[in-house]
Amino acid sequence: xxAKKADKIATAVLYIISALVVFLLMGLIGxxxxxGRYCLDPNFIFGKPSIDxxxxxxxxxxxxxxxxxxxxxITVPLGVGAGIYLAEYAKEGKLLNIIRLCIETMAxxxxxxxxxxxxxxxxxxTGWGYSIFAGAMAITILNLPAMTRVSENAIIEASKKVKxxxxxxxxxxxxxxVKVILPSAIPQILTGVILAAGRIFxxxxxxxxxxxxxxxxxxxxxxxxxxxxxxxxxxxxYIWQLNSEGMVPDATKIANGASAVLIIMVLLFNIVARIIGxxxxxxxxxxx
Numbered sequence: 001x002x003a004k005k006a007d008k009i010a011t012a013v014l015y016i017i018s019a020l021v022v023f024l025l026m027g028l029i030g031x032x033x034x035x036g037r038y039c040l041d042p043n044f045i046f047g048k049p050s051i052d053x054x055x056x057x058x059x060x061x062x063x064x065x066x067x068x069x070x071x072x073x074i075t076v077p078l079g080v081g082a083g084i085y086l087a088e089y090a091k092e093g094k095l096l097n098i099i100r101l102c103i104e105t106m107a108x109x110x111x112x113x114x115x116x117x118x119x120x121x122x123x124x125x126t127g128w129g130y131s132i133f134a135g136a137m138a139i140t141i142l143n144l145p146a147m148t149r150v151s152e153n154a155i156i157e158a159s160k161k162v163k164x165x166x167x168x169x170x171x172x173x174x175x176x177x178v179k180v181i182l183p184s185a186i187p188q189i190l191t192g193v194i195l196a197a198g199r200i201f202x203x204x205x206x207x208x209x210x211x212x213x214x215x216x217x218x219x220x221x222x223x224x225x226x227x228x229x230x231x232x233x234x235x236x237x238y239i240w241q242l243n244s245e246g247m248v249p250d251a252t253k254i255a256n257g258a259s260a261v262l263i264i265m266v267l268l269f270n271i272v273a274r275i276i277g278x279x280x281x282x283x284x285x286x287x288x
Contacts, residue, residue: 029267032259039257049215049238053250057258059215062225063132063232064265067211068200070136070228075143075196080182080189082144083151087159088177107145114141115206122210133228135211139203143196150192151185158185183281190277194270201266204236213241235262 047056090096118138128134159181166176182189212231215238218224233241235258241247242255 029263032256032263036256036258036260039253040260044254044257045261048217050248053248055248055254057235057238057254057261059217060233060235060238060258061261061265063211063215064201064235064262066226067132067135067139067207067232067234068197068269070132071139071143071200072193072196074136074140075147076193078140079144079147079192079196080151082148083153083155083189084177084182086148086152087155088173088181103145103148106141107149109142111142111203111205114138115209117141118206119209128229130210130212130214130231131229132211132232135207135232135234138206138210139200142203142206143199146199147192147196150195151189154185154188154192155181157188158182186277186281190273194273197269197273198266201262201269202236204234204240207234207237208240211237213237235265 044056045061046058049055049057049059086096086099090099115138118134118141122134122137123129123131126134155177162180162184163176166180167173171180211234213233214231215233216231218227218230220226224230239255239258239262242251242258246252248254
């Protein structure tokens with residue numbers, strides 16, 4: 001077999017694999033949206049949960065978004081900061097090897113183990129109880145390794161093009177990192193943020209033991225909705241609870257609708273994050 005023929009065969013195989021991945025993703029999303037299409041209306045999306053048939057998911061949807069915001073506020077600075085240290089300041093040696101070993105170990109932890117750790121530390125030892133903050137800390141432990149690795153790789157790749165030029169013009173290392181490298185690395189760092197957000201939206205096991213499985217009614221007007229130390233059942237946990245316990249007569253219908261809403265949330269977040277990241281990169285790079 002000559003080289004050209006082998007190249008064509010390899011290219012065809014790669015195209016087939018790519019098409020299968022896209023088909024699998026579209027099929028999964030289509031299946032979920034099809035079965036949850038009956039619940040995609042404002043009364044269901046913004047309505048209150050009920051022990052009778054016809055309840056909504058408004059409170060659980062708010063809890064998921066609030067958990068997302070709090071978790072990203074903690075995860076992104078820590079992950080990007082760790083990536084900056086590993087890419088620009090860390091020196092080869094035992095300390096760096098230990099840090100990388102810790103990151104790899106954290107990345108391999110099952111979410112249920114992190115949930116039990118969160119129950120022991122963030123719920124019981126701190127006295128916070130089941131709360132949004134305890135859940136956000138548990139999710140941070142899950143997301144921090146991936147966020148760190150993505151940030152490190154993005155900074156290393158971005159610095160190859162602009163670091164020496166910036167230093168040569170008289171900028172300090174910190175000025176180079178903040179004003180030159182990080183803006184250039186935003187598209188890749190944004191990938192890590194999207195991955196972290198997807199984990200937050202879809203995580204259930206860790207939140208069962210930290211954020212709890214109850215969703216008390218709250219109001220934005222009196223500030224109770226933004227209390228970090230209240231129990232908060234997220235949408236993913238609610239779906240799990242509906243499927244496992246069947247608390248309401250139409251549990252299957254609500255679970256299907258909630259799953260469809262969750263998928264739409266993830267897709268919308270990915271699209272919006274990409275648009276915002278592109279705009280930020282264009283403003284820094286001076287391109288359109």
